[in-house]
Amino acid sequence: MTLQAQPLRAYPVLATQPLPLRRVRQLAAKSLFGLAALVSLVTLLPLGFILWITLQTGWETASALIFRARVGELLVNTALLEVLTLPPCIVLAVALAWLTERSDVPGARFWSWLAVAPLAIPAFVQSYAWIGVAPGMHGLFAAVFVSVLAYLPFLYLPVAAQLRRLDPAMEDAAASLGLDPWRVFLRVVLPQLRIALCGGSLLIGLHLLAEYGLYAMIRFDTFTTAIVDQFQSSYNGPAANMLAGVLVLSCLGLLGLEVLIRGDARYARVGSGAPRPASRRRLGRARGVSMLLPLALSGLALGVPAYALGRWLIAGGSEIWQARELASAFGETLLYAAGGALATTLVAIPMAWLSVRAPGRLQRVLEGCHYYVGALPGVVVALALVTITVRIALPLYQTVATVLLAYGLMFLPRALVGLRAGIAQVPVELERAAIALGRRPAGAIFSVTMRLAAPGVAACMALVAMGVTTELTATLMLAPNGTRTLATEFWALTNELDYAAAAPYAALMIALSLPLTALLHAQSRRVAGQ
Amino acid sequence: MTLMPSSLMRAAALALILSGASHAVRAADEGITVYNAQHESLTKAWADGFTKETGIKVTIRKGGDTELANQIVQEGAASPADVFVTENSPAMVLVEKAGLFATLPKDVLAQVPANFQPSSGRWVGVAARSTVFVYDTRKLKEADLPKSLLDLADAKWKGHWAASPSGADFQAIVGALLELKGEKVTAEWLKAMKANSTAYRGNSVAMKAVNAGEVDGAVIYHYYYFGDQAKTGENSGNVRLHYFRNGDPGAFLSTSGAGVLASSKHKEQAEAFVKWMAGKHGQAVLRDGDSFEYAIANGAESNPKLEPIAQLQAPKVEPSKLDSKKVSELMTAAGLL
Numbered sequence: 001m002t003l004q005a006q007p008l009r010a011y012p013v014l015a016t017q018p019l020p021l022r023r024v025r026q027l028a029a030k031s032l033f034g035l036a037a038l039v040s041l042v043t044l045l046p047l048g049f050i051l052w053i054t055l056q057t058g059w060e061t062a063s064a065l066i067f068r069a070r071v072g073e074l075l076v077n078t079a080l081l082e083v084l085t086l087p088p089c090i091v092l093a094v095a096l097a098w099l100t101e102r103s104d105v106p107g108a109r110f111w112s113w114l115a116v117a118p119l120a121i122p123a124f125v126q127s128y129a130w131i132g133v134a135p136g137m138h139g140l141f142a143a144v145f146v147s148v149l150a151y152l153p154f155l156y157l158p159v160a161a162q163l164r165r166l167d168p169a170m171e172d173a174a175a176s177l178g179l180d181p182w183r184v185f186l187r188v189v190l191p192q193l194r195i196a197l198c199g200g201s202l203l204i205g206l207h208l209l210a211e212y213g214l215y216a217m218i219r220f221d222t223f224t225t226a227i228v229d230q231f232q233s234s235y236n237g238p239a240a241n242m243l244a245g246v247l248v249l250s251c252l253g254l255l256g257l258e259v260l261i262r263g264d265a266r267y268a269r270v271g272s273g274a275p276r277p278a279s280r281r282r283l284g285r286a287r288g289v290s291m292l293l294p295l296a297l298s299g300l301a302l303g304v305p306a307y308a309l310g311r312w313l314i315a316g317g318s319e320i321w322q323a324r325e326l327a328s329a330f331g332e333t334l335l336y337a338a339g340g341a342l343a344t345t346l347v348a349i350p351m352a353w354l355s356v357r358a359p360g361r362l363q364r365v366l367e368g369c370h371y372y373v374g375a376l377p378g379v380v381v382a383l384a385l386v387t388i389t390v391r392i393a394l395p396l397y398q399t400v401a402t403v404l405l406a407y408g409l410m411f412l413p414r415a416l417v418g419l420r421a422g423i424a425q426v427p428v429e430l431e432r433a434a435i436a437l438g439r440r441p442a443g444a445i446f447s448v449t450m451r452l453a454a455p456g457v458a459a460c461m462a463l464v465a466m467g468v469t470t471e472l473t474a475t476l477m478l479a480p481n482g483t484r485t486l487a488t489e490f491w492a493l494t495n496e497l498d499y500a501a502a503a504p505y506a507a508l509m510i511a512l513s514l515p516l517t518a519l520l521h522a523q524s525r526r527v528a529g530q
Numbered sequence: 531m532t533l534m535p536s537s538l539m540r541a542a543a544l545a546l547i548l549s550g551a552s553h554a555v556r557a558a559d560e561g562i563t564v565y566n567a568q569h570e571s572l573t574k575a576w577a578d579g580f581t582k583e584t585g586i587k588v589t590i591r592k593g594g595d596t597e598l599a600n601q602i603v604q605e606g607a608a609s610p611a612d613v614f615v616t617e618n619s620p621a622m623v624l625v626e627k628a629g630l631f632a633t634l635p636k637d638v639l640a641q642v643p644a645n646f647q648p649s650s651g652r653w654v655g656v657a658a659r660s661t662v663f664v665y666d667t668r669k670l671k672e673a674d675l676p677k678s679l680l681d682l683a684d685a686k687w688k689g690h691w692a693a694s695p696s697g698a699d700f701q702a703i704v705g706a707l708l709e710l711k712g713e714k715v716t717a718e719w720l721k722a723m724k725a726n727s728t729a730y731r732g733n734s735v736a737m738k739a740v741n742a743g744e745v746d747g748a749v750i751y752h753y754y755y756f757g758d759q760a761k762t763g764e765n766s767g768n769v770r771l772h773y774f775r776n777g778d779p780g781a782f783l784s785t786s787g788a789g790v791l792a793s794s795k796h797k798e799q800a801e802a803f804v805k806w807m808a809g810k811h812g813q814a815v816l817r818d819g820d821s822f823e824y825a826i827a828n829g830a831e832s833n834p835k836l837e838p839i840a841q842l843q844a845p846k847v848e849p850s851k852l853d854s855k856k857v858s859e860l861m862t863a864a865g866l867l
Contacts, residue, residue: 234858
C-alpha cells in the first residue's frame with residue numbers, strides 16, 4: 001500500500017480536501033475488492049457443488065461409485081494419455097521453436113506462423129479429419145497422436161517467446177568456458193525454458209483431461225467421455241457426479257505438480273541496457289533437411305484437416321451450404337461468442353485492477369480462485385450449473401445467462417491475463433489525476449484506465465470469444481431449448497456420420513478462429529519485444 | 531453504490547439485455563417445446579409437417595432418451611417441455627412413474643394397437659424398431675450366426691462383436707433382456723459382454739466398423755442398415771442383417787413413445803402434435819421418409835423394403851415394465867458405463 005501513500009505525501013495540500021483522496025481511493029479499492037470477492041465466491045460453485053453432492057450421496061454409495069474397476073480403467077487411460085502425450089509435445093515444441101527462432105532455417109517466420117496455426121482448428125475437428133482419412137483409427141495411440149498435433153502450439157508459443165527473449169550473453173559465457181554448442185543448449189538454454197515448458201505442459205495436460213469431442217470420436221475413454229456417457233444415460237445422477245469429483249482431483253493434482261516442478265529459481269537478468277538479440281545458428285548442410293520437421297508437422301496438423309475438409313466440401317457441393325440451420329447456427333455462435341467475451345471480461349476487471357494496483361495476500365488468494373476455475377473441464381462446470389439451477393435457481397435454468405456464466409467461469413483466466421497486462425501499462429498517475437480532478441474513482445478506472453488498456457481488453461475478449469466459438473460440452477448440457485451453435489450442430493451431424501454436411505460447420509469454426517489465432521501469434525511476438 | 535459508475539452500469543445492462551434478448555424472442559413466439567430423443571431428422575419431419583398443417587410452432591431440444599427423461603424428472607412441474615418423444619420405451623416409463631405425464635385423450639390412444647402403449651394411457655407408441663445382429667458377410671457364414679442374443683456371452687465370441695452400450699437403444703434391449711430373463715442372467719450376460727465386445731459410440735458407428743472389417747458383427751437396430759442403403763451404401767456394402775426371431779430377447783421390438791407433460795401450458799397443441807404423429811400423416815412420414823422405422827398405428831403401412839413386422843417373431847414385452855434405472859445400475863456395475 002506504500003505505493004498509494006507516496007503521492008499524497010508529495011502533495012499534502014490535497015489531503016485537507018473534504019473527502020480526502022486517500023479515502024476515496026481506499027473506498028474504490030474496497031468496492032472493487034468486494035466485487036472481486038463476489039466473483040471468487042461464484043468460482044467456488046463447481047468445487048462446492050462436488051463436495052455438497054458427495055456429502056448428499058453418502059459415503060457408502062460414493063465409495064462404491066468411486067472405487068470400482070471402471071474408474072481404475074479410466075484413471076489408467078487418462079494417466080497414460082498424459083504421460084505419452086506430454087514428452088513428445090515438449091521435444092517437438094523445443095525443436096520447432098529452436099529451428100524457427102535460433103537457426104537460419106529457410107522461411108523461419110513462415111514456419112513459426114504455421115506452427116501456431118493448428119490452434120485455429122478445434123481439437124474435435126482435428127480428430128474428425130483424421131477419422132476421415134484413416135477410418136479405423138482408435139484407442140490410446142490414436143488419441144496420443146491427434147492430441148500432439150492439436151495441442152502442440154500451446155507449448156510452442158511460450159517456448160518460442162522465451163527463446164526469443166533469452167540473453168545470449170549467458171550462452172556466450174558458457175561457450176567461452178569450453179562447453180560445446182550441444183552442452184550449452186542442454187545446460188544453459190534448456191533450464192531457462194523451464195517456466196515456459198511447465199506452463200505450456202500444464203495447459204496441455206488440462207486440455208487432455210477436459211477434452212470430450214476428440215476422444216469420443218476416436219473411441220478413447222477418459223473421465224470426461226465417461227461423465228458425458230453417464231450424463232446421457234442418467235442426466236446428473238450420482239455416478240456422473242462422482243466421476244466429476246475424481247476428475248477435479250486430477251486437475252488440482254496437475255496444478256500442484258506444476259507448482260512443484262516449476263520451482264522458484266530466478267530467471268531475470270540484471271544490468272543496464274537491453275540484451276542484444278541472439279544470433280541464429282548456421283545449420284550449414286543441414287539447412288535443407290531441417291525444414292523437414294516443420295514441414296512434416298504442418299502437413300499432419302494442417303494438411304490432413306485441409307485435405308479431409310476440402311474433400312467433403314467438394315463432395316457435398318453447394319447443397320450443404322444452403323441448409324438454413326447453418327446460417328442460424330453461425331449467427332447464434334457469434335452472439336454467444338460476443339456475449340461470453342463481454343461478460344467474462346466484465347467480471348474479470350475488478351481482480352485484474354486489484355492485482356496490478358493493490359496486490360496483497362488476500363488478493364492473491366482471491367486471484368487463485370479466478371485461475372483454478374479455468375482449469376476445471378467444461379463438463380464439470382456444466383454439471384454443477386445444471387444441478388444448481390434446476391434444484392435451487394430455477395428461473396436461471398436453461399437460460400442464456402447460465403450459459404454465459406459457464407463460459408465466464410471456464411474462460412476467466414484468459415480474460416484476466418490479458419486485462420492485467422493491459423492495466424499494468426497504464427500509468428497509475430493518470431487515474432489519480434482524474435480522481436483529483438473530480439471523477440469518481442470507479443469512473444476514473446473506467447474512463448481512463450480501461451480506455452487506455454483497450455488493446456489488451458480487445459485481445460482478451462478475442463481469446464474468450466475463440467474459446468466460446470468451439471466450446472462443445474457445456475453448451476450441449478446448458479443451452480436453452482432450440483439453441484444450435486456451430487459446435488453442437490457439427491457434433492450432431494458427425495454423430496449421424498453425415499461428414500459432408502458437417503464440413504461447412506467445421507470450416508466456419510476455423511474461419512472464425514483464424515484471425516484470433518493470428519492475433520495471438522502477433523501478440524506473443526510483441527511480448528518478446530519484436 | 532454511489533461508487534458504481536454509470537459506465538459500469540451501462541455495460542452490465544448491455545450484458546443483461548444481450549443475454550435476455552434471445553430468450554425473450556423465444557418466449558414471444560410461443561408454440562410448443564418438444565424434448566426430443568428420437569432421430570432429429572425424423573422429429574423434424576414430423577414437426578415441419580405438423581407446423582405446416584396447423585401453424586403451431588415446434589421448438590426442439592435434443593438429447594438422449596434417459597438423459598431427457600431424468601431431466602424432466604428433475605425439472606418436475608417447472609419443466610419447459612410440452613411433449614416428450616423418445617426412441618425407446620424405458621425413458622417414457624421413467625417419466626410416467628414420476629407421475630409427470632397427463633392422460634392422453636381417447637381418440638389419440640385409439641389410433642394405436644394396445645401392445646404399443648401402456649394400459650395407463652399416459653403415453654402412446656408412435657414408431658417401432660427391431661433389434662438385429664448386423665454382420666460382415668466376408669467373415670461370418672449363416673451357420674456361424676448366434677441363435678440367441680444370449681449366445682454372444684459365449685467365450686467363442688470374445689473380440690468378435692460390438693455394440694453401443696452408452697446409447698439408449700442398447701439399454702432398451704438390455705431392459706427387455708432383464709424383463710424376459712431376470713436380473714441374474716442379465717448381470718452375467720453384461721459381465722460377459724464387457725469381456726467379449728467392443729464398445730462404439732452410436733449404432734451407426736458400430737455398423738460402420740463392421741462394414742470396414744474392424745469387428746465381425748454388432749447388435750444394433752434394423753433401420754441404420756436401410757438408411758445407409760438408401761443413401762450411398764458406403765457404410766453397409768459388406769454387411770447383412772440377421773434377425774433372431776423365435777421370441778428371443780434379441781428379437782426385441784422397441785417402441786418409440788410420445789406423451790404430453792402434465793405441467794404443459796399448451797396442452798391442446800401438445801395433444802394435437804402427439805395425435806398428428808400417431809395419425810395418418812405422421813405414420814406416412816415413416817413409410818415414405820428415410821427413417822425406416824416401423825409404422826405401428828392401426829392400418830398404417832411401413833416402408834415396403836422392411837422385413838414385415840409380423841415375421842419378426844418379437845418377444846412379448848410390456849413396454850411399461852422396462853426399468854431403465856435398474857439397467858443403468860447393472861451396466862454401471864458391469865463396467866460398461
